[in-house]
Amino acid sequence: NAGVTQTPKFQVLKTGQSMTLQCAQDMNHNSMYWYRQDPGMGLRLIYYSASEGTTDKGEVPNGYNVSRLNKREFSLRLESAAPSQTSVYFCASSETSGRSPYEQYFGPGTRLTVT
């Protein structure tokens, strides 16, 4: 049981390049999330997927797109990377119905630098 896995762990991009961050969970959770973490700002929600086949914008969606490929996988795409997207990106998953307290389980993060 690996929990939430993310690839890659580190990435350096040039401005304007594109890339996709991959996330997978093996806990059969319905909901998945993408956050970015910047110093002194906590975690901010980029996009979420409440269930397979649905995605919605979070707090800071501009410059990103997502795909909920199936129940296990939720990818985040940067179409044209900008230096302002330098951050640590976390994927998380949770169950959102039935048993509380709806704990979110986090992956180890992807450290992205855009030069």
Add this chain to the structure above:
Amino acid sequence: GEDVEQSLFLSVREGDSSVINCTYTDSSSTYLYWYKQEPGAGLQLLTYIFSNMDMKQDQRLTVLLNKKDKHLSLRIADTQTGDSAIYFCAEITSGGYNKLIFGAGTRLAVHP
């Protein structure tokens, strides 16, 4: 709007108690959480409290909730060097899915 605030840094001596404070704004939050982030790792749920409780104790951890003042605290007894980490307070909001609002995190440094 929704907001969670916490102080950014706390330094304590090994063996002392640590108290990390947090204020939140959404009075309808059903759960409040404390997450721990160790260096280079993701967040891990440390403990949580249901909104109808005032206190929850779990081994060395004590969570206090003051709903009137929207104030949450985490006390770590007998703080150890292994407790050095960033601690995030979070509230869960209503509205169709379980959205977590995180504070900026409190970096706890434990020194000998």
